[in-house]
Amino acid sequence: MKQALIDYTLHLADNSLILGQRNSEWCGHGPVLEQDIAITNISLDLIGQARNFYQYAATLIGNGTTEDSLAYLRKEREFKNCLLVEQPNGDWAQTILRQFFFSQYQYLLFEQLQNNKDDQIAAIAEKSLKEVTYHLRWSSEWVIRLGDGTEESHKRMLKAIDELWRYTGEMFMPADYEKDTGIDFEKMKVEWNQKVKTIFSEASLIPLLEGRGAAFMQTGGKEGKHTEHLGYILTELQYMQRAYPGCEW
Amino acid sequence: MVSGVMTIHTINKETIYSYLEEINDPEVPVLSIIDLGIVRDVRMNKEELEVIITPTYTGCPAMDMITATIKIQLATLGFKKVKVTQALSPAWTTEWMSEEGKRKLKEYGIAPPNPKQQVCDQKLFAEAEAVQCPHCDSYHTHRISEFGSTACKALYQCDDCKEPFDYFKCH
Numbered sequence: 001m002k003q004a005l006i007d008y009t010l011h012l013a014d015n016s017l018i019l020g021q022r023n024s025e026w027c028g029h030g031p032v033l034e035q036d037i038a039i040t041n042i043s044l045d046l047i048g049q050a051r052n053f054y055q056y057a058a059t060l061i062g063n064g065t066t067e068d069s070l071a072y073l074r075k076e077r078e079f080k081n082c083l084l085v086e087q088p089n090g091d092w093a094q095t096i097l098r099q100f101f102f103s104q105y106q107y108l109l110f111e112q113l114q115n116n117k118d119d120q121i122a123a124i125a126e127k128s129l130k131e132v133t134y135h136l137r138w139s140s141e142w143v144i145r146l147g148d149g150t151e152e153s154h155k156r157m158l159k160a161i162d163e164l165w166r167y168t169g170e171m172f173m174p175a176d177y178e179k180d181t182g183i184d185f186e187k188m189k190v191e192w193n194q195k196v197k198t199i200f201s202e203a204s205l206i207p208l209l210e211g212r213g214a215a216f217m218q219t220g221g222k223e224g225k226h227t228e229h230l231g232y233i234l235t236e237l238q239y240m241q242r243a244y245p246g247c248e249w
Numbered sequence: 250m251v252s253g254v255m256t257i258h259t260i261n262k263e264t265i266y267s268y269l270e271e272i273n274d275p276e277v278p279v280l281s282i283i284d285l286g287i288v289r290d291v292r293m294n295k296e297e298l299e300v301i302i303t304p305t306y307t308g309c310p311a312m313d314m315i316t317a318t319i320k321i322q323l324a325t326l327g328f329k330k331v332k333v334t335q336a337l338s339p340a341w342t343t344e345w346m347s348e349e350g351k352r353k354l355k356e357y358g359i360a361p362p363n364p365k366q367q368v369c370d371q372k373l374f375a376e377a378e379a380v381q382c383p384h385c386d387s388y389h390t391h392r393i394s395e396f397g398s399t400a401c402k403a404l405y406q407c408d409d410c411k412e413p414f415d416y417f418k419c420h
Contacts, residue, residue, distance in 0.1 A: 034394035034404070041396040048308025052337065123338035128307055130340060130420060131400075133369045138395065141373050 005118065006060045007080060007177035010070065011222060012121075013053030014081035017071060018230070019102060020046030021237055022089060031092050038138060042099065045131040052124045072241035076224070076231050080175075083221040084167040086230045093146050093156035097164055100139035104195050105171045107136050108188045117182060140199050147203025157205060169217025178222075265291045265298070268326060272318050276311045276399050277417075279357040286345025287315070289336055297330040298323060303341045305420070306400040343420045355383045360405065360416040380416050382407035392416075 023043040030036025054067035084102060089095045110132055113125035146153040172189035174181075220226065240247055269291075270283045282288055285305065292299040300319055304312045316333045323331045343362040351361035360383045377392035387409040395418075397404040402415040 034396070037394060037398075037404075038396040041400055044308035044310075044400055045306065046308070048304075048306065052307060119338075123336075124307075127304075127337045127340040130369070131307060133371065134395065137369060137371060137373060140371075144373070 004177040009057040011080040013050045014079045016046040017050035018081045019085035094160040096142040097160040103136040144203040147205040166218045170219045175222040279353045284347045284350030299332045301334045362419045385410040
């Protein structure tokens with residue numbers, strides 16, 4: 001029972017940390033300055049969420065566990081994030097689409113979680129929801145801009161859908177530790193698909209979503225079975241603590 | 250400077266608040282943490298003073314520094330045991346910012362949050378809110394970016410005096 005809550009809290013934390021780390025790779029490389037600042041602001045929000053969840057998980061685990069030991073000293077197999085968030089940034093279209101898929105999911109999830117039976121999870125969700133609304137609006141607008149933009153941007157969005165669609169199903173398939181959380185995954189899935197459909201149709205993207213690549217869904221991240229990308233992310237993220245254990249600055 | 254003999258038993262809440270009033274937000278140094286509305290409560294437990302604060306944004310890097318400054322400030326005033334607790338719920342909102350705080354912001358060159366809360370909703374490509382230029386008071390301004398130099402600000406430009414400025418967005 002308690003282990004399930006710990007695992008679930010870590011899952012929420014890992015999702016936010018890994019996507020925050022991924023987005024931060026854009027720092028100084030964004031297509032224009034304002035969007036560089038936007039994506040790194042989103043990183044900051046996500047890493048803030050991750051800290052809240054890790055701090056809570058640390059109090060549940062005890063034994064001297066800290067938010068830092070959870071982020072910096074766990075191995076790849078111990079990370080429980082969805083596969084979607086660890087996928088490479090690719091081009092701007094792929095980053096935008098990944099953010100949109102995730103923010104739409106997170107928005108619906110936190111809407112439910114803010115009434116969760118666990119007070120701390122509910123408080124973090126309530127606090128974060130305001131920020132997620134910004135992420136969702138920003139990424140939705142960009143999906144439309146690119147999908148309905150030039151021939152080139154449209155083509156790139158289609159490619160991004162091909163790359164990422166297979167990782168979206170996992171978000172709605174509850175892991176063992178999610179079964180007792182009170183989340184209605186079925187409802188979330190229906191709403192998510194509906195929202196994605198609406199934005200895609202505005203972005204002239206809908207036929208392809210329905211036409212191909214929609215059948216097979218890759219899973220495993222929630223149980224620690226990741227794509228090869230996560231190892232590389234952790235190598236960079238954890239380098240300092242691995243090389244200089246306990247270092248502070 | 251207050252002498253070191255003051256203890257929790259001889260001091261009241263208002264005095265503590267007046268000490269906290271002297272602590273500024275490191276990111277927006279004209280605002281005290283009281284102006285900002287992040288101090289939610291002060292509790293005097295047996296030998297321990299507890300200050301309850303709420304973060305503005307989840308990722309706000311200033312929170313750790315604010316926590317440390319509260320502890321140092323109160324320690325120098327003679328409070329040996331100070332605990333700073335972060336409360337996430339109810340979530341912080343710009344409605345908690347004091348009128349004095351809004352005035353100071355404007356004077357500093359940052360447009361304060363609009364009086365009528367207009368928080369981010371899901372409506373796409375929405376018209377940007379009319380924000381008054383803190384330099385020339387014109388409402389003839391436009392938004393450059395929803396995300397600014399810190400999590401709490403958006404970037405605007407005045408179409409009259411042409412100055413770019415930060416807007417402390419409603420949250």
